[in-house]
Amino acid sequence: QQQQQYGGQQSGRRLNPDDMPSPLQVIEEDRRARTGEFLTAPRGALPPLATTKFVVRDGGNASPRFIRSTMYSVPSTPDMLKQTSVPFGLVLSPLAAPQAGEQPLYPGSTIADGPVRCNRCKAYMSPLMHFMDGGRRFECMLCHQMNETPAEYFCNMDSQGARADKYQRPELCLGAFEYIATPEYCRNKQLPKEPAFIFVFEMSQLMVQRGLISLLCQNMTQLLQHLPKDSLGGQSDTVSKLKVGFITYDSSVHFYKLLGQAPEMCVVCDKEEMFVPVPEGVLCDPNEAADNIAKLMDNIPQIFLGTKENSGVLGNAIQAGMSALKASGRTGKLFVFHSSLPQTEGPGKLKNREDRKLLGTEKEKSVLSPQSVFYNNLGQELVGVGCGVDLFVFNDGYVDLSTIGQVCRLTGGQVQKYSYFQREHDGPRLLQDLQRNISREIVFDAVMRVRTSTGVRAVDFYGHFFMANTQDLELAIMDSTKAVAVEVKHDDKLTEDEGVYIQTALLYTSVSGQRRLRIINLGLNTCTQMAELYKNCDLDTLMNFFGKMAMSKFMENSAKQVKEQLVSRTATVLACYRKNCASPSAAGQLILPELLKLLPLYVNCLARCEALSGGQDMSCDERALHIYHLSTCTIEASLVYYYPRLLPLINSNPDAQDVGIPTPVRTSYEKLRPDSAFLLENGLIMFLWIGSNVPSQWMNDVFNVNAPHQLDPTLSDLPVNDNPTSQRLRAIIDEVRSESMFHLRLFVVPQQGKHEVVLRSYLVEDKGVYGAPSYVDFLCHIHKEIRALMQ
Ligand SMILES: [Zn+2]
Structure with missing residues (x-):
């Protein structure tokens, strides 16, 4: 049964919200039915839901962690697809982390010129190439070109009509694999050097006085232990090969030479002059320069202790980071720690145009689109040298993220915000976020191209990247937490037996400086019956x-x-x-x-x-x-x-097994029982709601107070109490945090308290x-x- 009926509309009785289709039920049913192994074959196999825990076995199509389609059976005519109005789209996360039990990506075999490719559409050798004529030729399933097999790639066919070496070569049997690229695929045809992370600190009064600079400096050596190590085909480096560097800025920009007897500071930046002279020895191996980095981290907070500056030259600081990478012939990423609206005279100067009354109105674009092209131009320039930017913002007032965040948007980076930063409450959260950010899988100087079989084509792309033409996504950086959406247009009739094929190639520089191509293939079915589409989306x-x-x-x-x-x-x-x-x-x-x-x-x-x-x-x-x-x-x-998750925290059935995350309830105020407490989270924020009739023992165990009205309103985490109730609750919170991309800040909200209205706006089943x-x-x-x- 592929359909469900819901009530009679004319009956006049009030519809019961609990009878409406429930995401909790859908998630639970899929979990029950599909936990375990998922084989990515045959073509068009509908993967388990993203919320189900499954282990992928690559049967010739890429893991759904890398690529998912809105439909796995595509209507054979454009008319039928148009009639249904279901979008044909792909969501790509080419750096998604594999789960325990899954195979790593293996390197495919290449010939002297690099990977074997289709002569016409330039698709890469993969299971989408069909060998014939005893192996002398192969047909490209994307464009149907017949290609001669290069002599050095020739292999006899077996009795099944497949190449005899099919299972010895990852590129012939797997949906996802990697090629090690030849110099042809590199900047200036030269193999790249190891990329670098550059930490860029604004030395404003706010940053110094709130203890941010000292917090970052005190923890830097520890954070650098988490630099990512490269791996390929299950072989991992024992140490990270990334280089590191440090830049500080206020009204001028300061570099630090890390090689030599002691770290040395050089003030170099001339605000009007785009050219930044970069001294030698600014980027170095963090192990070789460990002593100097430690000394520098001791010195920086001292040097700027009494600063009176309110704002730093953000644009110049980013240009300086870019120049440091360029001067050493590397690509990399800037971690920029910033607190102010750039108001220093110069090209990146911005005006304060904050006007929140415009939000939600037709005029909101005037405060949500960039107010100057400076940061967009800078973003493009950054992509040109393979320099990505993540912005960590510590603001009390307006900083115009819509404008300055453009450098992140165009380079494949991200923005994180810690408003009204207080070291005591927000410090641990910042360090957790930084550690995760630093350690996750990341690639540099990437270009992504989506090729499709004839009849369909990729036409629109959504996400953080830059496009200089209509086909190539340029990503100065790309990491495991990002996804890009691709809209596919269907403009020619397809035959049912042929299918639709998609090949995504991500060319990138790895954290150890190796140039590689990640190939991600997906085959979809085609259908002549519309119902097939609805059964396979x-x-x-x-x-x-x-x-x-x-x-x-x-x-x-x-x-x-x-x-x-x-x-x-x-x-x-x-x-x-x-x-x-x-x-x-x-x-x-x-x-x-x-x-x-x-x-x-x-x-x-x-x-x-x-x-x-x-x-x-x-x-x-x-x-x-x-x-x-x-x-x-x-x-x-x-x-x-x-659809934020709402988790009941006081177990109404004490016999139930008390491990893992509790079973969520529907995200509605009606589910909040006054005799219980609930956790609400949406991946960005987390609330702990406490009913007015919560047992005082529970309050005591968790918060050391007897009643909700005695709670400290600034509480941002739970006290560490040594009793089972407190331990269990903290374990739940830890688990929710570990599943999110960020370390979620906790807000404690008593029932009927003044912040309850904020929480209510996330109860999405309600008005x-x-x-x-x-x-x-x-x-x-x-x-x-x-x-x-x-x-
Ligand atoms: Zn082709």
Whole structure:
């Protein structure tokens, strides 16, 4: 049964929210059915949900961690696809970390010129090449070109008609693998050097007085222990080969020579002059220069102890980092720690245009689009030299993330914000985030190209990168926590037996300085029956795609228009199913395709989320941060962002097994029981809600107070108490944090407390604070739209 019926609309009785399709149930059912091994064959195999724990076995298609499609059976005619209104999109996370039990990526075999490729479309040798003529020729499944097999790549065919060496060569039997690139694939045809991480500190009064600079300096040696090590085919380096460097800036920029007897500071930057002379020895091996780095980390807080400067020359500091990489012939990443709106005279100067009253109105673009092209131009220049930027912002006031964050957006980087930083509360969180950021898998100076079989083509791309032409995504950096969405256009008829093939090639420099190509192949089925599409689509991927697309489109049009289009598209998708695929039933009945039954819920969540609908209760910078998050996040992260997890913390059934994360309940205020406590999280923020009738023993065990009104309102973490209740609760919080991309800040919210209204805005099944419809109301609205389309 691929469809479900929901109530009679005309009956007049109030719909029970618990009868509406539930994401918790969908997640749980898939978990039960599909935990375990997933073999990526045959072509078009629908993977388990992103929320299910599965182990991938590569059967000739890439792992769904690297690539997912909104559909695994593509309608054979463009007309049919258009009629359904279901988008054909891909979500790519080419650096996604493998799970325990999964094979690493193996290196494919190359010939003297590098990997074997199709002469016409330049696709790489992979299971998409079909050998014939006794192995002398191969046909490219993407463009159907017949290619001569290079003599040095020739191999006889076996009795099954496959190359006899098929299982000895990763590129002939696996969906995902890597090629080690030849100098042809490198900048100036020279093999790259090891990349570098450069830490760039703004020396403003805020940064110094809040203890940020001393915190970073005191922990730097420890953080550098976590630099990523390269690995290939299961072989890992024993030490990281990345270089490191340090830059500080206030109204001028300072480099530090790390090689020699003692670290040496050089003040060099002339603000008007784009050319930055970089002294020798600024980038070094962190082990070789360990003593000097330790000395420098002792010195920096001393040198700037009494600073009176309020703002640093951000643009110049980033240019200086870029010049340091360029001067040493390396690519790399800048970790920029910054606190102010750049107001020093010079090209990167910005004005304070914060006006949160505009958020949520038609005029919001005037505060959400960049106010100057300086940071966009700088971003492009950075991509040109393979320098990515992650921005860590510690602001009390407006810093204009919409403008300065462009350097992150264009280079494949990200923005993180720690407003009103207090070392005691936010210090541990910052260090956790930094450690994760530093240690995760990352590549540099990357170019990504998506090739497809004839009849379809990649036309639009959403995420953080730069495009100089219509096909290549340039990413100064790319890491395991980022995803890119690709819109595929269907413009020619496809035959059912042929299928649709996609090959993504990511050319990059690894953390040890090796130039490689990561090849990610995916084969999809084609169908002549529309029902096949509805039986083979992936809603989680579709919603990540919709989110990224919305972030791009609402800056061109308006948030209101984008939301209206999403809603009407949802109705079209569902009406088309009802008309063409569902079994006959009463007109008053809402019929939803099984795999898309949560589409209305998630579209309502997307329409009301802070990235698309954030209003004047948030700052412009906060809104920008949400936009960056949804533009880059993975499928798992977008799901919890749309539909936050609500976890009951006091077990009503004490016999239940008390390990792991508790079973979530529907994200609605009705589920909050006054005699219990709940954790609510969306991957960016976490609330601990405490009911007014929570047992005083529980309060004592967890917080050392008797009642919620005695709680310290500034509490940002739980006291470490030695009793089972406290231990269990802290274990839950730790586990939730370990699953998120960031170390989530905890806010404790007593029932009826003044911050409860903030928490309520995340209870997405309820009516929203700014009039967003509840789940039930939205579903009724969609039902009405569907009925209108049916007539
Ligand atoms: Zn080809």
